[in-house]
Amino acid sequence: MISSRTAYALALCVSAFFLSTAYAAEKGDDDLILRGDAQCTSCHDDADDSKPTMLELRPSVLAIGKTRHGVTADGRTPTCTDCHGESESHLNHKGSGKPPKPDLWFGKNTDTPALLRNESCLSCHQGGKHINWQSSVHANSDVACTSCHKVHTDHDKVRDKKAQTEVCFACHKEQRVQVNRPSHHPVLEGKVACTSCHDVHNDNPKTLIKSSTNDTCYSCHMEKRGPFVHSHQPVTEDCAICHNPHGTTSPNLLKSRPPFLCQSCHDGLSHHGAAASLPQGPGSGQFQTVGRACLNCHTNIHGSNSTQNSADGTAGGYVQSQSLRR
Incomplete structure (x- = not known):
């Protein structure tokens, strides 16, 4: 006498056999x-x-x-x-x-x-x-x-983070060159993929995963989002004004080295001292700005909450606070 549990298991096996037979007949032996x-x-x-x-x-x-x-x-x-x-x-x-x-x-x-x-x-x-x-x-x-x-x-290579660049670079050859430059996102290292920033299926003009360049960058670089007391206008407008995200020969993905990058917007004649450039002769400006990068003083270029020199409305808002420098 078999138990009810054994009978139930036997019935399941028989049902599975007939179902598989019916499916095979429907599918066809040659499929x-x-x-x-x-x-x-x-x-x-x-x-x-x-x-x-x-x-x-x-x-x-x-x-x-x-x-x-x-x-x-x-x-x-x-x-x-x-x-x-x-x-x-x-x-x-x-x-x-x-x-x-x-x-x-x-x-x-x-x-x-x-x-x-x-x-x-x-x-x-x-x-x-x-x-x-x-x-x-x-x-x-x-x-x-x-x-x-x-x-x-x-x-499917395009769905593999480490292999999808082979597919993208087949057409986007300029970006292939850029990611091989000294300063680049870790795409070749396999830590970042093209789809980390881009979504080719949406209607964004730049095929970005977010609605704007800044929102896409902020998905990783959240510390640059702000808001800050002193905001740098190019930062809030478009990160790509200063940076080339695919790769550059300048540090930190900058399009060119400071002070030349900064002087593409900021006229050197309006600086407190001399323009950040080579000396023009004896007494031609303060030594702090001669041949130096703007970031030597303006360390928080993405934005700052410092009140240093902010009363006179100067760019000192991007200068690191006095207490931190000490």
Whole structure:
């Protein structure tokens, strides 16, 4: 006499067997991964890579089974024709030569317009952070989703923080040069990725993750946000006035070295002493400003709460307080 618990477990096993049998019958014995893929995998498989239809497929189409697009238990999982179209001329081709391309072809040298390729992706990936894709900079530049993303592989480089720069720098070559300069964000070191600051799916003109350059910078550099008693106008306006975030040859990502960077806005003739430059002759100014950087005195250039020299309305508001200097 078997116990009720054993009988219940046996009933579950029998039910699972019949369900799997029914699913296999519905799926078809010839389907390798996706439901109804037999008409495609009869040619596009791993059995013979010497076939003309397989020579240009790297990685193999069957690698999609290792990705989210190959999860058969998910009812949202697409089939081959959901992405590539019905492609009747491709399927009905007879002979040993190469068949016509599918209706939607995503290869490197494809002649399928980017708009049609993107529509295939957006039929599923429409909401969330992709909702503004149609008005994004990349979409308006005829960049396709598959220009960056690879579907038939379990390692999509653009989703890997350490590898995504290879994808971005394929087009953004100027930024490739900049991140190799002495002063740069730790992109090459793998601590910061392009997507740490940029979101190519939104409609921001600079593809930033926030609405402005400053808000994007403040997501990491919170100590620069303020508010301060004495605010430096370029700081509150745009960090990129003084900094190049991708990389420079000057320290601290500055576009040029002080005092030359500062004098692009501040006329040296209005300084209390001589302009911060080379001496012009005997008695040509105070030694503190000759050949020195402005930051020797104005240490809190991003903003300060110091009251030093603030009564006369001078730039002393950015000077470190007397008590701290002592």
